[in-house]
Amino acid sequence: MLKIKIEKTAHPKPKPTGPLGFGSVFTDHMFLMDYTADKGWHDPRVVPYAPIVLDPAALVFHYAQECFEGMKAYRTAAGRVQLFRPDKNGERLRSTHERLCIPPIPVDDFVQAVKALVAVDKDWVPAEEGTSLYIRPFTIATEAQLGVKASSAYQFCIIASPSGSYYPTGIDPVRIYVEDEYVRAAPGGTGAVKCGGNYAASLLSGEKAHRLGYGQVLWLDGVERRYVEEVGSMNCFFKIGGVIRTAPTAGTVLPGITRMSCIELLEGWGYPVSVAPLPIEDVMRADEDGTLEEVFGTGTAAVISPVGELKYRDRAAVINGGRIGPVTQRLYDTLTGIQYGRLPAPQGWITEVE
Numbered sequence: 280m281l282k283i284k285i286e287k288t289a290h291p292k293p294k295p296t297g298p299l300g301f302g303s304v305f306t307d308h309m310f311l312m313d314y315t316a317d318k319g320w321h322d323p324r325v326v327p328y329a330p331i332v333l334d335p336a337a338l339v340f341h342y343a344q345e346c347f348e349g350m351k352a353y354r355t356a357a358g359r360v361q362l363f364r365p366d367k368n369g370e371r372l373r374s375t376h377e378r379l380c381i382p383p384i385p386v387d388d389f390v391q392a393v394k395a396l397v398a399v400d401k402d403w404v405p406a407e408e409g410t411s412l413y414i415r416p417f418t419i420a421t422e423a424q425l426g427v428k429a430s431s432a433y434q435f436c437i438i439a440s441p442s443g444s445y446y447p448t449g450i451d452p453v454r455i456y457v458e459d460e461y462v463r464a465a466p467g468g469t470g471a472v473k474c475g476g477n478y479a480a481s482l483l484s485g486e487k488a489h490r491l492g493y494g495q496v497l498w499l500d501g502v503e504r505r506y507v508e509e510v511g512s513m514n515c516f517f518k519i520g521g522v523i524r525t526a527p528t529a530g531t532v533l534p535g536i537t538r539m540s541c542i543e544l545l546e547g548w549g550y551p552v553s554v555a556p557l558p559i560e561d562v563m564r565a566d567e568d569g570t571l572e573e574v575f576g577t578g579t580a581a582v583i584s585p586v587g588e589l590k591y592r593d594r595a596a597v598i599n600g601g602r603i604g605p606v607t608q609r610l611y612d613t614l615t616g617i618q619y620g621r622l623p624a625p626q627g628w629i630t631e632v633e
């Protein structure tokens with residue numbers, strides 16, 4: 280159990296009015312906790328939201344020893360505030376820390392910290408249909424030192440941002456560009472953990488896709504550029520001839536909590552789910568022979584995002600006439616139903632914030 284000090288702001292900001300965007304408005308407070316070699320993780324506190332002041336030599340600025348998580352707090356129709364599987368974010372942060380040589384934060388402490396911040400900023404959890412409080416925990420290396428090494432000091436921070444519905448005008452399928460030049464991750468690298476460096480390396484490809492008129496990039500594996508891996512910040516599923524297929528996460532694909540939840544729901548509903556390497560040629564061939572039924576991405580921000588078109592080299596596959604398919608829709612309705620408290624949740628999926 281952390282002993283969290285709470286210092287409330289003397290100057291609460293006005294809450295946003297009108298439609299909410301994503302990730303540009305922040306609540307009144309943030310959570311901070313420091314690490315030093317002699318004290319370990321210490322001084323957990325909720326304080327007024329404010330800039331972080333760091334030495335310009337802090338290791339995070341030079342060698343990107345940094346990582347993050349992404350999750351949401353949802354307001355139910357009855358006004359309660361709840362989190363979706365926060366222990367899974369805590370477990371993933373722990374494995375990310377391990378990969379980046381950052382000392383671990385116990386999962387219970389992580390969940391307690393998230394709950395403490397959300398409880399203080401509870402009035403910032405929006406109530407309109409489809410809105411939520413996006414929560415961004417992150418860890419940075421703070422030691423001032425230009426030698427390449429694991430930092431001896433860190434700061435763990437949580438900020439939160441009231442966010443609008445991802446689909447204000449209804450679910451619009453995305454058009455996706457299959458990237459066969461750049462790669463996101465390679466075996467033995469950091470593709471399976473949530474570190475900022477993965478994103479810095481993906482920006483160029485995203486810009487290329489936008490120039491070509493596509494919303495997002497589908498990554499292929501880094502060795503053969505042949506097997507489908509994931510989309511931007513989403514895992515990816517393909518329904519081919521009745522079987523729902525997705526890439527294994529071992530090593531190069533981020534183990535999404537939405538992905539895991541979809542697999543559990545689909546298996547519970549009796550769909551065959553195959554977690555195995557899937558060559559992009561098989562996807563394009565399925566399109567040609569009419570068995571490519573649905574494609575969708577999964578992630579905390581978008582929940583479930585139907586894919587309407589896949590562009591690979593000179594071929595374009597239009598999926599389900601560019602409309603959301605029935606399994607994609609059922610997953611969307613069920614997951615959001617659970618997250619917003621309209622549907623009963625499987626054991627352990629919902630944590631209430633008091």
Ligand SMILES: *Cc1c(COP(=O)(O)O)cnc(C)c1O
Pocket residue numbers: 349473509510511512513514533534535536537538577578579580
């Ligand atoms: C965060 C993330 C996902 C989705 O994970 P969720 O836990 O479902 O939000 C997928 N891919 C990448 C690269 C990510 O960073």
